[in-house]
Amino acid sequence: MANQTVITFGTFDVLHVGHVRVLNRAAEYGDRLVVGVSSDALNFSKKGRNPVFSQDERLEIVANLHVVDQVFVEESLERKREYVQQYAADVLVMGDDWAGKFDFLNDICKVVYLPRTPSVSTTAIIEHITTTRTPPA
Ligand code: C2G
Secondary structure: OOOOEEEEEEOOOOOOHHHHHHHHHHHOOOOEEEEEEEOHHHHHHHHOOOOOOOHHHHHHHHHOOOOOOEEEEEOOHHHHHHHHHHOOOOEEEEEHHHOOOOHHHHHOOEEEEEOOOOOOOHHHHHHHHHHHOOOOO
């Protein structure tokens, strides 16, 4: 089918290769990729800490990836149905850490879970930087 819109969601804080790969693979499911980037408040409620990069910075970074056509702020996990309808998405793609969580949207779009890239996470990068940096003299 032509003109398929794909939607995906994430925080995309401290952008790394796992993020880039899931976005590249998501884009292959359609012709247009829309990305919901978690707000700072949503991120805090999910992870109990503020992201390293603010939501405006994360939106700007993700919007500048060549596979991404449009970005918006994801304010709440509970609003997935509304976002899928608002952006007329035909396919919802998520990493498989969310496997099964969005199957209830199968009535309005195809739901696809992709395997996560192993051994890379924003949390591990923050941990690495925190524990290996040399304190200023
Ligand atoms: N991801 C991946 N491999 C990794 C790390 C992340 O494939 N090693 C994928 C995740 O599965 C997700 C996307 O990259 O599909 C964004 O990951 P996060 O920024 O960690 O997003 P998250 O905080 O899980 O927010 O409504 C859903 C949420 O907004 C998802």
